[in-house]
Amino acid sequence: MEPTYSINLKQLETKVRLGYHHLYLSMIKGERDLKLDDAAEVASALDLTLDEFHDVLRQKQFRADSRQTSLLEAPGRGPKRTGKPKPSPSVAPAEGKLGVLMPGLGAVATTCMAGVELIKKGLKRPVGSLTQMGHIRLGKRTDANNPLIRDLVPLSQLDDLVFGGWDIYERNCYEAATEAKVIDQPMLESTRDELAAVRPMPAVFENRFVTRINGPNVKSESNKMHLAEALMRDIETFKQENGLSRAVMIWCGSTEIYQSASASHQSLEAFEKGLLQSDPEIAPSQIYAYAALKSGVPFANGAPNLTVDFPAMQELAKREGVPICGKDYKTGQTFMKTLIAPGLKARLLGLNGWFSTNILGNRDGLVLDDPDAFKTKEVSKLGALEVILQPEEYPDLYAKFDHLVRINYYPPRGDNKEGWDNIDIFGWLDYPMQIKINFLCRDSILAAPLVLDLALFLDLAKRSGMAGTQEWLSFYFKSPMVAPELYPEHDIFIQLMKLKNTLRWMAGADLITHLGLEYYD
Ligand SMILES: NC(=O)c1ccc[n+]([C@@H]2O[C@H](COP(=O)([O-])OP(=O)(O)OC[C@H]3O[C@@H](n4cnc5c(N)ncnc54)[C@H](O)[C@@H]3O)[C@@H](O)[C@H]2O)c1
Numbered sequence: 276m277e278p279t280y281s282i283n284l285k286q287l288e289t290k291v292r293l294g295y296h297h298l299y300l301s302m303i304k305g306e307r308d309l310k311l312d313d314a315a316e317v318a319s320a321l322d323l324t325l326d327e328f329h330d331v332l333r334q335k336q337f338r339a340d341s342r343q344t345s346l347l348e349a350p351g352r353g354p355k356r357t358g359k360p361k362p363s364p365s366v367a368p369a370e371g372k373l374g375v376l377m378p379g380l381g382a383v384a385t386t387c388m389a390g391v392e393l394i395k396k397g398l399k400r401p402v403g404s405l406t407q408m409g410h411i412r413l414g415k416r417t418d419a420n421n422p423l424i425r426d427l428v429p430l431s432q433l434d435d436l437v438f439g440g441w442d443i444y445e446r447n448c449y450e451a452a453t454e455a456k457v458i459d460q461p462m463l464e465s466t467r468d469e470l471a472a473v474r475p476m477p478a479v480f481e482n483r484f485v486t487r488i489n490g491p492n493v494k495s496e497s498n499k500m501h502l503a504e505a506l507m508r509d510i511e512t513f514k515q516e517n518g519l520s521r522a523v524m525i526w527c528g529s530t531e532i533y534q535s536a537s538a539s540h541q542s543l544e545a546f547e548k549g550l551l552q553s554d555p556e557i558a559p560s561q562i563y564a565y566a567a568l569k570s571g572v573p574f575a576n577g578a579p580n581l582t583v584d585f586p587a588m589q590e591l592a593k594r595e596g597v598p599i600c601g602k603d604y605k606t607g608q609t610f611m612k613t614l615i616a617p618g619l620k621a622r623l624l625g626l627n628g629w630f631s632t633n634i635l636g637n638r639d640g641l642v643l644d645d646p647d648a649f650k651t652k653e654v655s656k657l658g659a660l661e662v663i664l665q666p667e668e669y670p671d672l673y674a675k676f677d678h679l680v681r682i683n684y685y686p687p688r689g690d691n692k693e694g695w696d697n698i699d700i701f702g703w704l705d706y707p708m709q710i711k712i713n714f715l716c717r718d719s720i721l722a723a724p725l726v727l728d729l730a731l732f733l734d735l736a737k738r739s740g741m742a743g744t745q746e747w748l749s750f751y752f753k754s755p756m757v758a759p760e761l762y763p764e765h766d767i768f769i770q771l772m773k774l775k776n777t778l779r780w781m782a783g784a785d786l787i788t789h790l791g792l793e794y795y796d
Contacts, residue, residue, distance in 0.1 A: 371520025377440035379528025385452035386719040392466040403724035442475035443490030500550035506566035532647035546587035573733040576601030579655035598736040603753040606721035627699040628677035636688035644684040747777035
């Protein structure tokens with residue numbers, strides 16, 4: 276009998292850039308190929324020559340340690356794939372460096388960036404990030420099989436992220452983070468070198484779309500198509516200079532004025548003609564998105580702008596095989612709404628009114644002080660309640676509620692927003708009750724982990740061959756983008772279930788329906 280090699284896949288994973296599920300399928304099950312350079316790394320980690328390694332591989336002599344085997348072979352991980360909408364994709368490994376490009380290097384972008392550096396140095400923890408701290412159940416509850424998400428699917432490591440971006444101001448990211456005053460200055464000092472090294476590339480900007488700010492670091496070209504081409508050159512240069520194998524783009528720029536889709540937005544042909552003719556209806560964020568998609572770079576929209584939420588961009592995303600998602604990070608008050616409203620509806624408690632107001636003193640607050648920019652935000656914030664409460668299904672409970680949202684720019688508060696909600700509800704025999712919420716939050720602290728997760732999940736989606744709107748990422752957004760025939764899902768718990776089932780599907784695991792009758796057979 277041939278000897279077997281017991282190996283710790285988790286330790287090997289640090290030598291190559293593959294998830295240990297991939298290693299398991301390649302080395303233990305022999306179902307996937309290892310690339311030559313990964314095979315060389317693994318062989319040398321095991322003290323084998325490449326030829327010996329391949330012999331051992333062929334003879335199926337590798338064994339994972341028992342905990343890992345039970346994790347990866349638990350019921351639900353096998354080839355049985357019941358109830359899946361499509362066969363699971365083959366997910367390319369997260370090899371090489373991933374560029375995270377952000378138009379808008381302000382409070383949110385620099386808080387994400389500084390956070391990643393602090394976490395890499397072991398000075399802080401990635402609280403709030405599903406990709407870093409989240410677990411996912413596989414199989415039955417009795418299987419006790421609950422790995423970290425990042426152990427189930429191959430995500431880029433934090434060490435492999437390279438940040439970059441554009442802004443209308445010339446300050447570097449250390450200066451921008453200092454100005455944003457989100458992270459305490461002594462803590463920020465520990466990441467000074469890394470942040471100072473990120474200097475904004477000149478932006479594509481039009482004051483008409485963001486009226487309250489203006490800056491010198493702006494591109495000038497003869498038409499909007501040339502602006503898009505300049506951005507594509509930036510992306511290519513950034514990839515080459517940093518030796519990147521892939522990139523994603525996450526919009527962290529200011530909220531643009533309210534816009535609905537015009538004729539130029541209806542098809543890719545019309546949009547490209549609009550770019551050539553510098554159609555005034557084409558906003559800067561759309562030019563970034565176009566440049567990203569043309570460069571094969573997935574795009575997430577963290578603001579409520581139109582940006583990628585129109586037919587031309589969806590057509591381009593599908594054509595180029597690139598994932599897109601948006602809109603508007605779900606943090607603060609809307610996050611609270613999507614926690615509470617599903618609970619009220621679950622218990623069939625009625626709603627007479629929901630009044631939400633905020634004070635906010637950062638630059639985002641200044642931009643939103645413009646009524647046209649606020650309108651974009653207001654539309655995004657108002658949508659959630661109607662969809663969660665389904666007044667058409669429950670007219671007695673939800674047909675007539677008042678819903679008001681206010682944002683007040685109040686400089687002393689900086690990034691530390693304070694939100695108040697007054698919720699007038701009614702219960703049994705129509706007796707009225709009230710709920711008051713006073714959320715003293717930190718806007719960018721809530722948004723930063725979402726930026727990181729979106730960067731990693733969008734890259735995963737791209738490596739899984741997924742293109743167009745990524746509804747499974749609705750979890751992160753106030754106004755989730757969906758296929759034209761669908762209403763968006765706003766309930767955060769359904770969104771999380773959808774996200775996790777998508778990850779299970781990508782990993783070839785069984786989906787979880789939460790039916791649970793089998794425990795009582
Ligand atoms: N922080 C949150 O909780 C939260 C939640 C949802 C959405 N958002 C959205 O995220 C975005 C960023 O928020 P923030 O607090 O970092 O704002 P911020 O004002 O601190 O940063 C935005 C940056 O974008 C730059 N900018 C504007 N237009 C640009 C362009 N065309 N190209 C390049 N740079 C441009 C600005 O100069 C600024 O530095 C805003 O749109 C905000 O509405 C934030």
